[in-house]
Amino acid sequence: MTELIAARRRMAIFLGLFLFVVVLLTSQARSPDRRQVGAIGTGVLTLLMPVQAGMARIADGVGRMWELYTEIGRLRVENARLRGDVEALSRKMAELREQAAAAQRLERLLELRSQTAYRSLAAHVVGRDVSRWFGTLLVDRGSRDGVRRNAPVVTADGVVGRVIEVTLTTSRVLLIVDSRSAVGALVQRSRDLAVVEGRSERILHLKYLSRTAQVEPGDLVVTSGQGGVFPKGLVVGRITRVVQEEGEYLQEAQVEPAAALDRLEEVLILLPR
Numbered sequence: 001m002t003e004l005i006a007a008r009r010r011m012a013i014f015l016g017l018f019l020f021v022v023v024l025l026t027s028q029a030r031s032p033d034r035r036q037v038g039a040i041g042t043g044v045l046t047l048l049m050p051v052q053a054g055m056a057r058i059a060d061g062v063g064r065m066w067e068l069y070t071e072i073g074r075l076r077v078e079n080a081r082l083r084g085d086v087e088a089l090s091r092k093m094a095e096l097r098e099q100a101a102a103a104q105r106l107e108r109l110l111e112l113r114s115q116t117a118y119r120s121l122a123a124h125v126v127g128r129d130v131s132r133w134f135g136t137l138l139v140d141r142g143s144r145d146g147v148r149r150n151a152p153v154v155t156a157d158g159v160v161g162r163v164i165e166v167t168l169t170t171s172r173v174l175l176i177v178d179s180r181s182a183v184g185a186l187v188q189r190s191r192d193l194a195v196v197e198g199r200s201e202r203i204l205h206l207k208y209l210s211r212t213a214q215v216e217p218g219d220l221v222v223t224s225g226q227g228g229v230f231p232k233g234l235v236v237g238r239i240t241r242v243v244q245e246e247g248e249y250l251q252e253a254q255v256e257p258a259a260a261l262d263r264l265e266e267v268l269i270l271l272p273r
Helices: 002-030 038-115
Strands: 119-128 136-139 152-154 159-166 171-175 182-187 193-197 204-210 220-223 235-243 250-257 266-271
Touching: 182 204, 182 235, 204 235
Parallel strands: none
Antiparallel strands: 119 136, 119 266, 136 171, 152 159, 152 266, 159 171, 182 193, 182 220, 193 204, 204 250, 220 235, 235 250
16 A cells, blocks of 8 residues: 555656646747746756756866876876886996996006006906905906916006916916915115015005115005016005014015905906017
8 A cells, every 4th residue: 555655656746747847848839039948947947057057067077187187197107208218318327337437447457558568468357256355366368368377467556466277268366465475575665675465354464674674654565576476566555554563673564455456347467478
């Protein structure tokens, strides 16, 4: 029974709305001026105007939101492209800086090559001995290039060491800071002879200096040419500290190597002509 009453009520509402539309259309049709909507139409439009204005505002807001969304998407794509361009430029700049640094190092090696009476052979460092403090390193030149044991190895800054092992394509270099290394040396200013020894540390030790030798921090130490390995006059380093023990007949000094032994990338191997 309740369902029947509800169905009749819905039918009555539908018929009422239908009649309202028919009356509205009839009034419009009978109006002398078809462009006028009549009193009923005016009332309906008055009632519907706020709804229409609200719907228009909603439509405008949705349109603006859609434009903003599409603009954000476009900006995201543009930002991703720009980030890619910046990363590519950064990589290119890093490559160019590396090439410029390598060219500068090689230019200095070429200058040294023109100044020495030895035949020089450029080599790249391809390995290091990590078992001790930069004791040895491996370079990409060997016996097929004319390298022999005890060949001096230098950079434009100073002495690096000497070759101790040679294969067909590689050579192992004993650095001057290694405890097995000893180089005949000369204090350039005072002309005092001594020996530079390594102790597997950053600093070299200048030994067997006469007690009367007038040496001081800042003095340049070069190879003496004695010992048959290193030619005379190659830079070894500078004295940083002089040690004088009371009652000793000799004095010692600490020397900072001139070559950056922990950052070597290219070296020159000196060979007899």
